[in-house]
Amino acid sequence: MHSHHSHSGDYVAHGADPLEDITARAIEMGFATYCLTEHMPRINSKFLYPEEEEKTTDQTVALKKLSSDFLAFLNHASLIKSRPNPSNTRFIIGTEIEGCDEEHIAYAKKLVDQHKDTIEFCVGSVHHVRGVPIDFDQEGWNRSLALCDNNIQKMLLSYFDLQYKMITTLKPLVVGHFDLYKLYLPPELKIDPRTGAVSNDPDSVPVSTLSLIDQWDSVKESVVRNLQVVRSYGGLVEINTAALRKKLPEPYPGKEVCELVKLHCDGKFVLSDDAHAVPQVGVCYRQALKYIVETLQLSHMYYLQSGTNGVVQVKSMPIEQFKSNAFWSGL
Ligand SMILES: [Zn+2]
Numbered sequence: 001m002h003s004h005h006s007h008s009g010d011y012v013a014h015g016a017d018p019l020e021d022i023t024a025r026a027i028e029m030g031f032a033t034y035c036l037t038e039h040m041p042r043i044n045s046k047f048l049y050p051e052e053e054e055k056t057t058d059q060t061v062a063l064k065k066l067s068s069d070f071l072a073f074l075n076h077a078s079l080i081k082s083r084p085n086p087s088n089t090r091f092i093i094g095t096e097i098e099g100c101d102e103e104h105i106a107y108a109k110k111l112v113d114q115h116k117d118t119i120e121f122c123v124g125s126v127h128h129v130r131g132v133p134i135d136f137d138q139e140g141w142n143r144s145l146a147l148c149d150n151n152i153q154k155m156l157l158s159y160f161d162l163q164y165k166m167i168t169t170l171k172p173l174v175v176g177h178f179d180l181y182k183l184y185l186p187p188e189l190k191i192d193p194r195t196g197a198v199s200n201d202p203d204s205v206p207v208s209t210l211s212l213i214d215q216w217d218s219v220k221e222s223v224v225r226n227l228q229v230v231r232s233y234g235g236l237v238e239i240n241t242a243a244l245r246k247k248l249p250e251p252y253p254g255k256e257v258c259e260l261v262k263l264h265c266d267g268k269f270v271l272s273d274d275a276h277a278v279p280q281v282g283v284c285y286r287q288a289l290k291y292i293v294e295t296l297q298l299s300h301m302y303y304l305q306s307g308t309n310g311v312v313q314v315k316s317m318p319i320e321q322f323k324s325n326a327f328w329s330g331l
């Protein structure tokens with residue numbers, strides 16, 4: 001089995017358990033590939049999270065800590081990768097891109113290049129819309145919607161435009177949680193279905209009754225545009241079970257995006273747990289299996305494998321082989 005995206009409490013403030021414990025659990029569960037992809041450091045204090053600021057009154061100190069933690073992560077991950085283990089779990093070292101804004105996208109390019117001997121691939125993620133985090137809490141999500149004129153269509157376009165900048169600049173091998181904006185989307189929020197504006201007019205409808213991707217041509221075209229870029233450089237889209245762990249009905253991305261991935265990105269999906277703690281290693285994988293086999297009816301699953309020359313390789317396996325993996329009987 002595989003996971004292409006994970007964190008730990010050692011190197012990110014919102015993580016819970018040490019990297020050693022998380023990797024020990026991945027070995028215990030018999031993962032074949034487990035990718036360690038700590039967040040890249042953010043370089044502007046306006047993107048610090050409250051838990052990163054609370055330990056110091058000095059934002060420069062907080063930013064420096066992000067940088068030094070990241071270097072410590074790369075060293076620690078290298079050590080774990082080099083150690084033999086009883087399951088022959090292969091650890092691949094990556095980083096999760098913080099596509100906060102153009103400054104961070106440019107910085108990510110520099111950083112990855114600087115550490116190209118250690119960082120084997122990137123998970124390309126966007127966590128912000130108009131400079132505000134959309135996956136931290138409801139208040140932030142609401143603020144970011146307000147900055148998009150309280151219009152869902154505009155919010156989605158803003159998200160996908162930033163994702164486009166990130167993927168065209170960085171060509172991340174794996175695109176992270178493609179539809180992250182849905183995490184705090186209130187299902188009962190009423191919008192005008194024609195424009196996407198939040199509205200209490202009689203013809204407004206709860207947002208959960210609409211297919212957000214298909215509702216507006218502009219949004220669908222943005223998704224297709226982004227997926228075509230990902231396809232052009234051989235990138236992969238992760239099915240990320242963190243959404244299931246957070247009680248959403250589908251993983252990231254949902255079925256409507258996945259159908260477009262099939263059409264415009266050759267259905268190249270990899271699986272990720274996005275674990276931040278030991279109990280999150282392989283979390284909701286059985287639900288993900290059902291989603292992959294029954295809902296999406298994929299013919300293949302893709303995964304990364306460490307190459308002998310240090311270059312990570314993209315591999316695929318037929319779905320029957322994926323379904324019969326010994327991992328499932330151990331769950
Ligand atoms: Zn993320």
Ligand SMILES: [Zn+2]
Nearest residue numbers: 005007096274
């Ligand atoms: Zn993550």
